[in-house]
Amino acid sequence: RAKSDGRNCIRFFLPVMQMIANERLEIEQDLRWALDTNKFQLHYQPQVDFNGRVVGAECLLRCPNSMGEFRRVDLCIDVAETTGLILPIGEWVLREACLNLKAWIDSGIATSLQHLCINISPKQFLQRDFVSLVQRVILETGVDPCKVVLEITESTLIDTNLDAISTMSALKELGVRIAIDDFGTGYSSLSYLTRLPLDILKIDRSFVLGVNNNQKNAAVVEALMAMARQLGLDIVSEGVETKDEINFLLEKGCECFQGFYYSKPLSMDAFLDYLRDPLVLIEH
Numbered sequence: 001r002a003k004s005d006g007r008n009c010i011r012f013f014l015p016v017m018q019m020i021a022n023e024r025l026e027i028e029q030d031l032r033w034a035l036d037t038n039k040f041q042l043h044y045q046p047q048v049d050f051n052g053r054v055v056g057a058e059c060l061l062r063c064p065n066s067m068g069e070f071r072r073v074d075l076c077i078d079v080a081e082t083t084g085l086i087l088p089i090g091e092w093v094l095r096e097a098c099l100n101l102k103a104w105i106d107s108g109i110a111t112s113l114q115h116l117c118i119n120i121s122p123k124q125f126l127q128r129d130f131v132s133l134v135q136r137v138i139l140e141t142g143v144d145p146c147k148v149v150l151e152i153t154e155s156t157l158i159d160t161n162l163d164a165i166s167t168m169s170a171l172k173e174l175g176v177r178i179a180i181d182d183f184g185t186g187y188s189s190l191s192y193l194t195r196l197p198l199d200i201l202k203i204d205r206s207f208v209l210g211v212n213n214n215q216k217n218a219a220v221v222e223a224l225m226a227m228a229r230q231l232g233l234d235i236v237s238e239g240v241e242t243k244d245e246i247n248f249l250l251e252k253g254c255e256c257f258q259g260f261y262y263s264k265p266l267s268m269d270a271f272l273d274y275l276r277d278p279l280v281l282i283e284h
């Protein structure tokens with residue numbers, strides 16, 4: 001009886017697994033195609049200060065398939081990580097972001113922009129010559145390194161320990177800054193974080209959501225902000241969608257916001273329009 005149950009289970013399970021495997025295979029093919037034919041895109045999400053000025057942006061990869069539709073980027077990144085494609089893709093993102101940032105600043109359209117954030121996946125960060133890659137891209141593009149922020153996640157740090165600290169220090173020597181992304185969702189100890197050469201802490205959207213009337217989120221956010229202040233880190237609140245959330249975070253000392261309230265990630269042209277003329281200028 002147990003045997004036949006087991007068989008039923010397998011009969012049910014296999015098609016689901018097959019579907020997932022097929023989708024991952026399709027994604028892998030799309031990623032190779034996009035890489036070979038230069039079809040990846042970067043979108044840019046504004047980061048706004050309390051006066052509504054665009055002080056920064058995060059670049060977010062967009063992965064089209066041959067039908068021209070974008071695939072879910074978190075899934076694409078996951079497949080890219082397991083197949084190793086993340087290394088060439090990540091290098092493309094880094095170079096493209098730096099080239100564009102340099103062009104915007106040179107042309108005078110990005111005067112308020114203090115930085116551009118670039119997501120770095122764990123495998124990329126842990127590759128042996130990552131620091132020299134960053135150095136090469138800075139030299140080749142001529143970008144001002146102090147305007148470049150590399151975003152890493154807590155999992156990148158947990159998987160490695162000491163190596164991560166020396167890589168971070170070497171990156172800081174190049175002049176770039178380092179942000180910790182999705183902060184609060186990992187399991188790193190706070191004492192460990194105090195030993196890292198970080199510049200910016202991005203509070204994860206899951207804590208920002210309804211923070212103005214959710215006591216648990218409010219408590220977490222207040223603790224994170226207190227810690228950031230102690231460590232001299234800048235804070236960016238991710239995923240702000242309402243004015244009430246923003247007002248609460250502002251009152252607690254956050255000065256930089258990224259979220260749909262201000263803007264979704266935008267194509268480069270739309271982002272440049274937004275820079276010239278932010279759609280939402282708010283009186284707090």
Ligand code: C2E
Pocket residue numbers: 045059060061062073074077090093119120121181182205238239240241258259260261265
């Ligand atoms: P992330 O780095 O935490 O990026 C923020 C994500 O939150 C983006 O999703 C953005 O569209 C979304 N978001 C921003 N504001 C709001 C909001 O107000 N409400 C809601 N519901 N969502 C908001 P996206 O573009 O789908 O990217 C998902 C993740 O994929 C990123 O999370 C990042 O981990 C990864 N990713 C994206 N581009 C790259 C890349 O170039 N390299 C690497 N390694 N990872 C990337």
Ligand code: MG
Pocket residue numbers: 058119151181
């Ligand atoms: Mg990010």
Ligand code: MG
Pocket residue numbers: 181182202204238
């Ligand atoms: Mg994030």
Ligand code: MG
Pocket residue numbers: 182
């Ligand atoms: Mg995230």
